[in-house]
Amino acid sequence: MRMRKTTTVLCAVLASSMAVTLAACEGQVPQVSTATSTSQAPDLTQSQEKTIRGKILDVLNQANAAKDPSKLSTRVTGPQLQIRTSELNVAKATGTLDAKTTIPSEIMQTVIPTDSGWPRSVFTITTTTEDQQSKRLLVLDQDSARDNYKLWGVARLFPGAQLPKFQVPSIGSQMGQADDSGLETTPAQAVEHYADLLQNGSSSKYAGDFAADYFRQDLAKLTENVQAGMAANNGTQQQTFSAEADDIKVMRSSDGGDLVVVQINSVWTRAAGEGRESLPASDAEKALFGSTKATSTIKATYVNVVAMYIPAAGSDAKIQAVGAERQPIKVEAV
Numbered sequence: 001m002r003m004r005k006t007t008t009v010l011c012a013v014l015a016s017s018m019a020v021t022l023a024a025c026e027g028q029v030p031q032v033s034t035a036t037s038t039s040q041a042p043d044l045t046q047s048q049e050k051t052i053r054g055k056i057l058d059v060l061n062q063a064n065a066a067k068d069p070s071k072l073s074t075r076v077t078g079p080q081l082q083i084r085t086s087e088l089n090v091a092k093a094t095g096t097l098d099a100k101t102t103i104p105s106e107i108m109q110t111v112i113p114t115d116s117g118w119p120r121s122v123f124t125i126t127t128t129t130e131d132q133q134s135k136r137l138l139v140l141d142q143d144s145a146r147d148n149y150k151l152w153g154v155a156r157l158f159p160g161a162q163l164p165k166f167q168v169p170s171i172g173s174q175m176g177q178a179d180d181s182g183l184e185t186t187p188a189q190a191v192e193h194y195a196d197l198l199q200n201g202s203s204s205k206y207a208g209d210f211a212a213d214y215f216r217q218d219l220a221k222l223t224e225n226v227q228a229g230m231a232a233n234n235g236t237q238q239q240t241f242s243a244e245a246d247d248i249k250v251m252r253s254s255d256g257g258d259l260v261v262v263q264i265n266s267v268w269t270r271a272a273g274e275g276r277e278s279l280p281a282s283d284a285e286k287a288l289f290g291s292t293k294a295t296s297t298i299k300a301t302y303v304n305v306v307a308m309y310i311p312a313a314g315s316d317a318k319i320q321a322v323g324a325e326r327q328p329i330k331v332e333a334v
Contacts, residue, residue: 042172093287155323164253176250234273256312
């Protein structure tokens with residue numbers, strides 16, 4: 001990269017064209033030591049899940065058409081509310097909604113909990129999109145019996161990702177807890193360790209506990225490419241990652257492991273060389289930065305949603321991230 005007064009680095013995030021082969025639904029609910037309240041059968045049917053999901057998609061489509069995030073809150077919550085709000089604000093600035101925001105209306109599988117209490121979650125895997133983007137893992141959350149189900153999280157599944165097996169919806173699966181035992185590590189520990197791995201890469205003391213995945217590979221390539229540009233202009237960069245460990249969505253599989261979905265926040269600070277301005281590094285960052293006056297340092301805050309599978313204790317398998325989503329939600333000069 002040639003030296004110039006301003007430093008602009010165009011970067012790419014997770015590829016939008018991804019696919020996954022889903023496992024069949026079979027087997028028995030695993031015995032996990034943490035107790036939860038469960039009923040004999042789910043009190044939510046596949047037909048009801050379809051109706052709920054349809055209402056959520058209607059709200060999303062209305063907000064998309066108007067490029068108006070104020071329409072989201074009735075049916076969107078958690079990290080997905082932050083992500084979709086940002087995506088709509090970017091679309092308002094650019095005139096185009098990113099293709100990665102597409103959520104197919106058809107599904108491959110839904111995982112309905114048997115738990116009788118609240119909050120409760122439903123995990124649903126969509127089909128691929130019409131343009132052959134990957135399947136989406138949707139987390140639908142209900143806080144109480146009187147609340148609507150809302151879309152809490154979306155993760156685009158990685159190429160070739162193997163999801164665990166779950167019971168058919170009419171039988172239902174058991175929701176897990178952050179402190180589930182009988183696994184390679186508890187869900188709470190796994191998400192904290194994964195955040196450390198994102199931040200420290202191969203030097204993380206937990207690197208050996210996780211299988212390779214596309215999210216970390218893409219982030220590593222992105223960091224390396226940006227570093228080359230920053231170094232050429234005597235600049236620096238730093239990323240910090242922190243997991244929202246108090247709000248983890250967990251579903252126990254028939255394999256004896258847990259499928260976990262978590263929000264991991266990150267802050268990416270880039271400082272240009274002396275006398276230079278640090279500018280947004282992507283179209284999304286540029287849209288969020290807007291007309292802000294550039295300085296030598298820019299800070300971009302991202303929300304990342306990661307889905308990972310934690311195998312049962314004693315398994316030869318490692319913890320495996322199977323899908324992710326990443327979106328800047330704030331970009332500022334500092």
